[in-house]
Amino acid sequence: MTARALRIRSFVVVLVAAAVSVASPGAGYTASRPATAVQHLQRAAALVGKIPASKFGAGRRALIVREARVAVRTVRTTRACAALAAADDLLSALRAPGTWHERLVPRGLIARPLSELTSAETLLLRKAGSPCATRVKWTVRRKVHSGGQGFVPLPAPAEGNAQGVGPRTPAGVFRRPKHVGKPIEIGSGPLGGLTSASGRSAFAATAPLTFFRVTDLGPQNCCGDPKEPTTAIGKNVVWYTGNSMVALSTDAGRTFSYFDPSTILPDQGLPFCCDQQVAYSAKYNLFVWLMQYDCAVGTSSPPTNNCLVDSTGANRVRIAFASPEELMAHSIDPGNAWAFFDNTPQDFGEPASAWFDRSSLSLNDSSVNWQVDIMRGKAGDASLLAQVPLSDLALAGKVTVYYGFDPHQRMEVAQGLGSATYYVGANSMSQTRIVSRAANSMLLFRHEVDHSSVPNCEWKMRGTTGVDWYGRIGHWPGLVESATVSGSTLYVAQGAARSYCNDLAHPVLTQPGVFISEYDVNSWKNVDELWLYNDSEGFMWPALQTDGAGEVGIALHAAALGDNARAVAGFLTPVVQVKWAAPVGGYYLTGDYYSLRPGETPHSFVMTGESVQNDAGTQNMHWLYFEYGHGPAPFIAPPNVSITAPKDQANIKQGTVVTYTGLVYDPVWGSLPKASIVWKEDGTAIGTGPQITHTEATSGAHTITLTATNGDGKAATASITINVLAPPPAGSPIPWITSPPDSKSFCANSMDSQNHWYRTVQLQATATDPNNPPQALSYTWSDSINGGFPIQVSTDLSPSLNLYYSDSGGAYKPTTHDLTLTATNTSGKTGVTKIRLYVGWPCIG
Numbered sequence: 058m059t060a061r062a063l064r065i066r067s068f069v070v071v072l073v074a075a076a077v078s079v080a081s082p083g084a085g086y087t088a089s090r091p092a093t094a095v096q097h098l099q100r101a102a103a104l105v106g107k108i109p110a111s112k113f114g115a116g117r118r119a120l121i122v123r124e125a126r127v128a129v130r131t132v133r134t135t136r137a138c139a140a141l142a143a144a145d146d147l148l149s150a151l152r153a154p155g156t157w158h159e160r161l162v163p164r165g166l167i168a169r170p171l172s173e174l175t176s177a178e179t180l181l182l183r184k185a186g187s188p189c190a191t192r193v194k195w196t197v198r199r200k201v202h203s204g205g206q207g208f209v210p211l212p213a214p215a216e217g218n219a220q221g222v223g224p225r226t227p228a229g230v231f232r233r234p235k236h237v238g239k240p241i242e243i244g245s246g247p248l249g250g251l252t253s254a255s256g257r258s259a260f261a262a263t264a265p266l267t268f269f270r271v272t273d274l275g276p277q278n279c280c281g282d283p284k285e286p287t288t289a290i291g292k293n294v295v296w297y298t299g300n301s302m303v304a305l306s307t308d309a310g311r312t313f314s315y316f317d318p319s320t321i322l323p324d325q326g327l328p329f330c331c332d333q334q335v336a337y338s339a340k341y342n343l344f345v346w347l348m349q350y351d352c353a354v355g356t357s358s359p360p361t362n363n364c365l366v367d368s369t370g371a372n373r374v375r376i377a378f379a380s381p382e383e384l385m386a387h388s389i390d391p392g393n394a395w396a397f398f399d400n401t402p403q404d405f406g407e408p409a410s411a412w413f414d415r416s417s418l419s420l421n422d423s424s425v426n427w428q429v430d431i432m433r434g435k436a437g438d439a440s441l442l443a444q445v446p447l448s449d450l451a452l453a454g455k456v457t458v459y460y461g462f463d464p465h466q467r468m469e470v471a472q473g474l475g476s477a478t479y480y481v482g483a484n485s486m487s488q489t490r491i492v493s494r495a496a497n498s499m500l501l502f503r504h505e506v507d508h509s510s511v512p513n514c515e516w517k518m519r520g521t522t523g524v525d526w527y528g529r530i531g532h533w534p535g536l537v538e539s540a541t542v543s544g545s546t547l548y549v550a551q552g553a554a555r556s557y558c559n560d561l562a563h564p565v566l567t568q569p570g571v572f573i574s575e576y577d578v579n580s581w582k583n584v585d586e587l588w589l590y591n592d593s594e595g596f597m598w599p600a601l602q603t604d605g606a607g608e609v610g611i612a613l614h615a616a617a618l619g620d621n622a623r624a625v626a627g628f629l630t631p632v633v634q635v636k637w638a639a640p641v642g643g644y645y646l647t648g649d650y651y652s653l654r655p656g657e658t659p660h661s662f663v664m665t666g667e668s669v670q671n672d673a674g675t676q677n678m679h680w681l682y683f684e685y686g687h688g689p690a691p692f693i694a695p696p697n698v699s700i701t702a703p704k705d706q707a708n709i710k711q712g713t714v715v716t717y718t719g720l721v722y723d724p725v726w727g728s729l730p731k732a733s734i735v736w737k738e739d740g741t742a743i744g745t746g747p748q749i750t751h752t753e754a755t756s757g758a759h760t761i762t763l764t765a766t767n768g769d770g771k772a773a774t775a776s777i778t779i780n781v782l783a784p785p786p787a788g789s790p791i792p793w794i795t796s797p798p799d800s801k802s803f804c805a806n807s808m809d810s811q812n813h814w815y816r817t818v819q820l821q822a823t824a825t826d827p828n829n830p831p832q833a834l835s836y837t838w839s840d841s842i843n844g845g846f847p848i849q850v851s852t853d854l855s856p857s858l859n860l861y862y863s864d865s866g867g868a869y870k871p872t873t874h875d876l877t878l879t880a881t882n883t884s885g886k887t888g889v890t891k892i893r894l895y896v897g898w899p900c901i902g
Contacts, residue, residue, distance in 0.1 A: 092176070093180070094132055094140065094144075094176075094177040094180040094181050094184075095129070095132050095133055095177075097173045097174070097176045097177035097180070098125075098128050098129045098132050098144060098173070098174070098177045099129055100170075100173045101125065101128075101147070101170040101171075101173035101174045101177065102122075102125035102126060102128065102129050104169050104170040104173065105121060105122060105125045105147075105151070105170050106122055106125065108166060108167070111158060112157060112158055112163060112166060113156065113157060113158060114155055114156055114157055114158055114160065117155070117156050117157075120150075121147075121150055121151070121156060124146060124147050124150060125147055127143060128140075128143040128144050128146070128147045131143035132144065132177070132181070136185075137181050137184040137185035137189070138185040138188075138189035138190070138502075140181050140185075141178060141181040141182055141185050141189060141190060141500075141502075142190075142502060144174055144177050144178050144181060145178060145190075145495065145498050145500050145502075146495065147174060148171065148174040148175070148178065148498070149495045149496060149497040149498040150497075151167050151170060151171060151174070152171075152497035153496065153497050159864040159898065160864075160869070160898070161898070178500070182500070188503060189502065189503065190500045190501060190502045190503065191461055191462075191500070191501050191503075192461075192499060192500060192501075193459050193460065193461055193494065193498075193499045193500065193501060194405075194459070194460055194461065195457050195458065195459045195460070196404055196405070196457060196458045196460070198455035198456060198457050199398045199399075199400075199404075199455060199456040199457070199458065200398065200455055200456075201396050201397070201398050201453055201454060201455065201456060202396065202397055202398065202399075203393075203395075203396055204321060204322050204323075204377070204391075204392035204393060204394070204395040204396065204397065205321075205322075205323070205392045205393060206320070206321060206390040206392045206393060207320065208319060208320050208321070208322065208323045208324065208392070209319075209320075210317060210319030210320060210324060210328070210329065211319070211324040211326075211327070211328040211329070212328060213328045213329070213330065213351060213362070214328070214351060214361050214362045214363040224466075225533070225534065226483050226485060226486060226513075226533065226534065226535050226536050227484075227485045227486070228485060228486050228487070228510070228513065228557075228558065228559070229484065229485020229486050229487040229488050229510070230485070230487050230488070230507070230510075231487065231510050231557070231559070232487045232507065232508070232509050232510045233509070233510060233557075234509035234510070234565070234586070234588070235509075237565060237566065237588040237590065238587065238588055240590055240591045240592050241589050241590065241591055241596075241633065241635060242591065243591065243594065243615060243625060243635050243636065243637055244635070244636050244637060265634075265687070265688065266626065266627065266628060266634045266635075266636050266685060266686075266687065267685060267686060267687070267688060268626070268636075268638065268683060268684070268685045269656075269661065269684045269685060269686060270309070270310050270311070270682070270683065270684040271638070271639075271681065271682070271683055272306075272310050272311065272312075272313065272681070272682040272683075273668075273670075273679050273680075273681060274297065274304055274313045274315070274679060274680040274681065274682060275313075275315075275679055275680075276670075276672055276677035276678065276679055277301075277302050277315060277677075277678070277680070284299040284300055284301075284648060284667060284678065284680065285299055285300050285331075285332070285333075285648030285649060285650060285651070286298065286299045286651065286652070286665035286666075286667065286680050287299075287333065287334045287335055287650075287651065287652030287654075287665060288335065288652060288654065288663055288664070288665050288682060289335045289336050289337040289344060289652075289654040289663065290309070290310065290337060290654065290656060290657055290663045290684070291337035291338075291339065291342065291344060291381045292342070292381040292382070292697075292722045293307065293308065293309040293381070293385075293657075293722045293723065293728070294306065294307055294344075294381035294384050294385055295309070295310045295313070295663070295682065296335045296337075296344050296346060296384070297313060297335075297665070297680065297682060298333035298334060298335050298346065298348075299333060299680065300331040300332065300333065300648070301318075301329075301331065302315055302316070302317065302318070303315070303316050303317075303318050303321075303333065303346075304316065304680065305384060305388060305391055306682075307384070307385045307388045307728060308728060309657070309723075310663070310682050310684060313682070314388070316391060318333070318348060320392070321390070321391050321392030321395070322348075322375070322377065322392055322395060322397060324350070325399075326353070327350040327351055327352070327353060327362070327372060327373055328350065328351040328362050329348065329350055329351070330349050330350050330351045330372070331349050332347075332348070332349040332414070332415055332416055333346070333347065333348045333349070334346075334347045334416060334417075334418040334652065335347070335418075335652075336418055336419060336420045336654060337381075337420070337654065337655075338420045338447055339655075340422055340447070341447045341448070341450070341451050342380050342381065342382075343378050343379070343380055343447065343450055343451065344378060344379050344380070344381070344384070345376065345377070345378050345418070345420060345425050345450070346376070346377040346378070346379070346395070347374060347375070347376050347377075347416055347418045347427065348374070348375050348377070349372065349373075349374050349375075349413065349414070349416065350372050350373045350374070350375065351363070351364060351372055352364040352366075352369040352370055352371060352372040352412050353369060353370030353371060353372070354369065354370070355368040355369040355370050355410070356368045357369065364412045364414070364432065367410065367433070368410075369410070369412070370409060370410065371401045371402050371403055371407075371409060371410070371411055371412050372401070372412045372413055373399045373400060373401045373413070374399075374400045374413045374416055374427075374429055375397050375398070375399050375400070376397060376398060376399075376400065376425065376427070376445065377395040377396065377397035378395065378396055378397070378450045378453075379391075379394040379395045379396070380394070381722075382720065383395075385728065396450075396453050398456050400413075400443075400458065401413075402431060402434060402441075404458075405441055405458075405460055406435070407431060407434045407435060407438065408433070408434065408435065410433050411431055411432065411433045411434040411435075412431075412432050412433060413429045413430065413431065413432070413441070414429070414430045414432055415429065415430050415466075415467070415649065416428065416429040417429070417468070417469045417470045418470065419470040419471060419472045419473075419478075420447070421473070421474055421475055421476060421477070421478060422474055422475060422476050422496075423446065423447060423448075423476055423496055424444045424445060424446055424447055424478065425444065425445040425446075425447060425450070426443075426444055426470040426471075426478045426480075427441075427443045427444070427445070427470065428440055428441065428442055428443070428468045428469065428470045428480055429441050429443075430466040430467065431462075431466075437462065437464045438462040438464075439462075439463060439464050439465055439466045440462065440463040440464075440465060440466055440467075440468045440480075440482075441460055441462060442460060442461045442462065442463055442468065442480045442492060442501065443458050443459065443460040444458070444459045444460070444478060444494070445457070445458050445459075461492075461501040463480065463482070463490075463492060465482045465483075465484070465490060466482075466533075467482055467483075467533050467536040467537065468480045468481065468482040468490075468492070468537075469481050469482065469537045469538065469539055469540050470540075471540040471541055471542045471547060472539070472540065472541040472542070472601060472602045472603060472653075472654075473541045473542040473543055473602070473603035474603065475542060475544075476495070476496035477493060477494065477495050477496060477542075477578070478493065478494045479491055479492070479493050479540065479542055479547055479578070480492040480493075481537050481540040481547070481549050482536065482537050483511075483535060483536045483537050483551065484505055486510050486511045486513050486535045487507060487508060487509065487510040487511070488505055488506065488507050488508070489505070489506050489507075489508060489537070489549055489574060489576070489583075490503070490504075490505055491503070491504040491505075491506065491547065491576065491581070492504075493578065504581045506576055506581055506582065506583050507583065508574045508583050508586060509572075509574075509586055510557065511535045511551050511552075511553050511554075511572050512535075512553050512554040512555060512556055512557050512564075512565045512566060513534050513535045513554055513557060513558050514554050514555070514556045514557060514558040514561060515554050515555035515556045515561070515564070515569075516530050516531065516534060516552075516554045516555075516569055518568075518569065518595045518597070518616060518618065518622070519618065519619065520616065520619070520620060520621040520622070520642070521619065521620065521621055526616075526621065526622050526647045527569065527595070527597050527622070527647060529647065529648065529649055530552055530569075530597065532649075534552070534554065535551055535552065535553075535554075536551065536552075537549055537550070537551055538550050538551060538552055538598065538599055538600075538650065539599050539600045539601040539650075539653075540601060541601040541602050541603045541609055542578065542603065543603040543607045543608070543609050543630070544607060545577060545578050545579055546575055546576070546577060546578070546584075547575070547576045547577075547578050548573060548574075548575055548601055548609050548629065549573065549574045549575075549576065549601075550571055550572070550573055550599035550600075550601050550611070551571070551572045551574075552569065552570075552571060552572075552597055552598070552599070553565070553566060553569060553570045553571060553572040553588065553590070554566075554569055555567065555568065555569060566588070566590045567590070567591075567592040567593075568590065568591060568592065568593070568594060568595035568596070568617075568618070569590075569595040569596065569597055570588055570589055570590030570591070570595070570596045571588075571589040571590070571596045571597070571599045571611075571613060572586070572587075572588055572589075573586065573587040573588075573589065573599075573629065574586050575587075587629070587633075589611075589613075589633075589635075591615070593617050594615045594616055594617050595615060595616060595617075595618070596613055596614075596615050596625070597613065597614055597615070597622070597647075598613055598614045598647060598648075598649075598650065598651055599611055599612070599613045600612045600613070600650065600651050600652055600653040600664070601629070601653065602653035602654060602655065602662055603655075604655050604656065604659060604660060604661060604662060604686075605655055605658070605659035605660070606659040606660050608628055608630055608631065608660065608687075609628065609629040609630040610626075610627065610628050610629065610653055610662045611626075611627045611628070611629050611635070611653065612624065612625065612626055612627070612638075612651055612652070612653040612662070612664040612665075613625050613627075613635075613651075614642075614647060614651070614666075615637075616642055620642065621641075621642030621669070622642045622647050622667075623637060623638070623639045623640075623641070623642040623666070623668075624637075624638040624639045624651075624664065624665070624666025624667070624681065624683065625637060625638060626638045626662070626664055626683060626685045628687070636685075638664070638666055638681070638683050638685070639666050639667075639668050639681055640668075641668040641669065641670065642667075642668060642669070647667075651664065651665050651666070652664065652665055656684050656685075656686055657684070658686060660686045660687040660688065661684060661685065661686030661687075662684070662685060662686065663682070663683065663684045664683045664684075664685070665680065665681065665682065665683070666680075666681040666683060667679065667680060667681060668681055694771060695765075695767065695771035695772055695773035696721055696722060696723035696729060696765045696766075696767050696771070696772075696773050697720075697721070697722050697723070697773065698719065698720070698721050698763055698764070698765045698773045698774060698775045699719065699720045699763075699775050700717070700718070700719050700720075700761065700763050700775050700776070700777050701718045701719065701720050702716065702717070702718040703715065703717070703777070703779060703800060704777070704800040704893070704895075705777040705778060706777075706778055706779070706780065706873070706875065706893050707777075707779050707780070707799060707800050707893065708779075708780045708782055708799050708890075708891040708892060708893060709753050709779055709780065709781050709782065710781075710782055710784075711753065711754065711755070711756045711781050711782060711783050711784065712752065712753070712754060713752070713753055713781075714750055714751070714752050714753075715750065715751055715752075715753055715779075716748065716749075716750050717736055717743075717744070717748065717749050717750070717751060717761065717763075718747065718748045719734065719736075719747050719748070719763040719765075719775070720747070721734055721747055721763075721765045723765075723767045729765055729766075729767060731745050731746040731747075732745055733765060733766045733767070734746055734747055734763070734764075734765045735763070735764050735765075735766075736749050736751075736761065736762070736763055737761070737762045737764070738751070738759050738760070738761055738762075739759055739760055740760075753779070753781045755781060756781045756782060756783030757780075757781055757783075758778055758779070758780055758781075759778070759779050759781060760776055760777075760778055761776060761777050761778070761779060762774055762775070762776040763775050763776070780891065782889075782890065782891065785886075785887070785888035785889070786886070787827075788827060788828070788884070788886055789826075789882070789886040789887060789888045790824050790825065790826040790829070790834050790880040790881070790882050790886065790887070790888040791824060791825050791826070791880075791888050792822060792823070792824040792836070792878050792879075792880040792888050792889070792890045793822065793823060793824070793890050794820060794821070794822045794876075794878060794890055794892045795821045795822060795823060796819075796820065796821040797818065797820070797892075797894065799892050799893060800893055800894075800895070801894055801895070802871060802894075802895040802896075802897060803816040803818060803860065803894065803895065803896050803897065804816065804896070804897045804898070805861070805862040805896055805897065805898065807859075809859075813861055813862075814861070814862045814898070815859045815860060815861040815862065815896070816859070816860050816862070816896050817857060817858070817859050817860075818857070818858055818860050818894065819855070819857045820838075820855055820856055820857070820858060820876070820892075821855045822836075822854055822855050822878055822890075823854070824836075824854070824880045824888070826880075826882050828882065828883075828884070829882045829883055831854070833882070833883060834880045834881060834882055835852070835880070835881045836851075836852055836853065836854050836878065836879070836880055836881075837849060837851075837852055837878075837879045837881075838850050838851040838852070838853075838856060838858070838876060838877070838878055838879075839876070839877045839879075840858070840860075840874055840875070840876055840877075841874070841875040841877075842861070842863065842872060842873070842874055842875075843863065843872060843873050844873065844875070847875075847877065850876075858876075860872075860874050860894060860896050861896065862896045862897065862898055864898065869897070869898055871895040871896060871897045871898075872895065872896045872897075873893060873894075873895055874893070874894045874895070874896065875891065875892075875893050876891065876892050876893070876894065877889060877890075877891050878890050878891070878892075
């Protein structure tokens with residue numbers, strides 16, 4: 058396990074332990090007598106105020122103390138739900154690693170305030186009731202499996218699977234919009250639109266919307282419709298999914314290869330079905346890929362896997378994850394890059410006949426956020442609202458799923474970064490339902506906010522063949538189709554029909570459009586609304602996303618009556634801009650969703666689309682891949698270069714054949730040719746390509762550089778220093794360290810009386826001498842911490858040393874320990890050997 062994985066594991070263990078301490082007050086602490094919520098909060102605030110400032114992260118103590126006072130004041134003066142939210146904010150902040158010095162959660166120090174806050178929360182939750190909030194549950198840690206290649210697909214049901222459909226959204230209280238604004242012309246702009254943080258991006262407000270890349274993936278020659286494509290990009294690798302196929306690009310979307318999901322991951326008893334989605338976490342450098350399988354065969358006659366037949370058993374939703382580097386390394390056999398875990402309704406306490414359908418997937422700074430409809434489930438369990446820590450996936454060990462339920466189906470998970478999670482749905486055509494969970498919180502809060510009524514009648518859009526390609530909107534007219542969060546603002550998109558069913562004589566829109574509502578997640582007020590519509594073209598299937606600069610983008614499909622749906626790309630903030638993305642549409646039935654994900658630059662997105670093209674006389678559906686953003690193509694930049702092995706300051710014996718490994722990726726060119734990747738030692742070329750071998754024949758310190766140059770002539774260089782150790786002179790002792798190996802990483806798991814973390818490491822060494830046995834030699838070990846002055850730490854040949862972790866470098870940077878062993882014989886001659894070890898921030902186990 059890598060040092061990074063060990064650090065993440067310790068972080069997860071600390072968070073879980075903190076959560077457990079909240080669920081079961083720890084440290085043997087019990088309140089002396091029953092107390093009110095106010096008293097519990099007062100005690101918690103007093104305890105927080107007594108915590109030494111040295112325990113808090115920079116600038117955090119004043120914020121936490123102020124939050125504690127606000128919680129006490131709020132619980133005295135407001136309703137139980139608002140008081141519960143204030144208490145939860147404080148409790149969540151105390152659980153957050155970033156609150157504390159060296160980013161550690163001091164469990165012993167905060168057990169008592171956490172206990173008090175938990176008691177207050179329990180009382181307030183009982184008083185506020187489930188309309189305000191519900192507790193989060195969690196599953197037993199789920200085993201992660203590895204993928205592979207060459208799996209044989211199971212046959213899908215012959216009759217195909219139709220969509221599981223729940224109840225229609227009620228009209229609710231009728232609120233006719235005061236105005237719907239002016240029509241939006243595709244290709245025009247920028248235009249005024251939704252409110253956004255002033256000055257968030259002056260560049261984006263004036264720069265034109267530009268397509269950086271448009272790629273035709275070609276026909277699939279497979280499978281049915283609708284395709285429902287989604288895509289994501291990370292480090293020049295693109296994973297592209299649909300209902301039945303996937304595609305991979307390792308050159309930033311220039312070219313793609315198609316794959317059958319059932320041949321790269323095992324079906325394991327259930328045929329692969331549909332509803333794939335993908336997203337990429339830049340923070341954890343992971344793609345997360347979600348896919349749905351058909352149901353188990355039940356007691357029907359004839360037997361079937363079709364989930365719509367009541368007598369079938371449960372199905373599964375699989376969540377897989379892989380790094381861009383693994384996908385690039387396994388571009389021919391991508392199954393070997395993926396690990397995965399499976400989820401069935403029964404894992405969450407649902408009956409044996411329940412099944413999952415139509416997932417929604419997003420990633421934020423800390424978690425995979427997943428919503429899925431539950432069909433034939435328990436009463437009141439219409440949606441599963443789930444989260445998986447990204448740190449669990451990074452460890453690729455066992456996975457915990459935190460979850461709750463909602464009585465509404467089609468609850469979309471908001472896109473965008475940040476630490477909070479928002480599930481968004483429609484109570485009615487005039488009210489939005491938002492379920493929120495703060496980072497480190499164990500509560501799901503519910504918020505219901507009114508807005509203008511969304512028109513709910515007259516949706517049809519017929520294409521060139523007469524097919525109503527917008528027909529699937531009839532399953533859930535007016536429900537939330539996408540949402541994203543930027544800062545403290547939540548943006549929600551819903552499809553809007555032409556008319557209200559109770560007033561067909563007075564159409565609101567000439568053609569179907571998109572209704573955007575905007576909510577402040579602090580006050581939970583509707584702060585703005587926008588109607589995207591055009592008198593000639595219908596707009597539908599919106600997908601929202603937030604880019605790295607905080608701008609909100611939108612992807613949708615549009616067409617005039619009698620024409621076929623085409624992909625449209627755009628921005629909603631800081632100004633509205635929309636452009637046609639594809640010249641040709643598709644006359645097939647469109648799916649229930651498309652995707653929009655962040656691009657490779659702060660002002661860009663990647664999205665999907667479809668077109669029908671004539672391939673040698675045959676009309677075929679083609680998938681399309683787009684990357685767009687503000688301004689000219691931002692890709693004229695140097696590649697990203699790093700040396701992954703050996704580590705900096707590695708000690709190498711003279712004459713050793715060393716394998717040098719680098720990581721090179723380019724924002725535009727993807728993987729670069731071998732000849733453009735050059736290794737040098739002290740300025741002299743020693744090889745080309747991402748990995749080389751070289752014999753180190755000369756002792757001393759040497760500088761190793763790796764330089765990569767892309768097709769635009771932009772170059773980038775990374776360098777390390779290695780120490781080549783010469784053998785000692787004749788007649789000198791020859792010591793060597795046998796364990797642990799050079800450059801090994803450890804994670805600190807012990808704390809001394811001064812609250813300093815360390816790891817006890819057993820060193821094994823031996824020595825030979827031409828004239829003396831080993832026991833006649835004397836030994837000295839010295840330790841240079843983070844390049845500091847060497848300090849003698851032992852005179853044993855094989856000592857056990859406490860190697861301390863210091864966070865002086867910040868950002869979880871491991872502490873380096875350069876250990877030197879000197880052996881001296883009776884003639885006074887010496888031999889020296891060295892080793893460098895790394896100690897990461899504390900973990901348990």
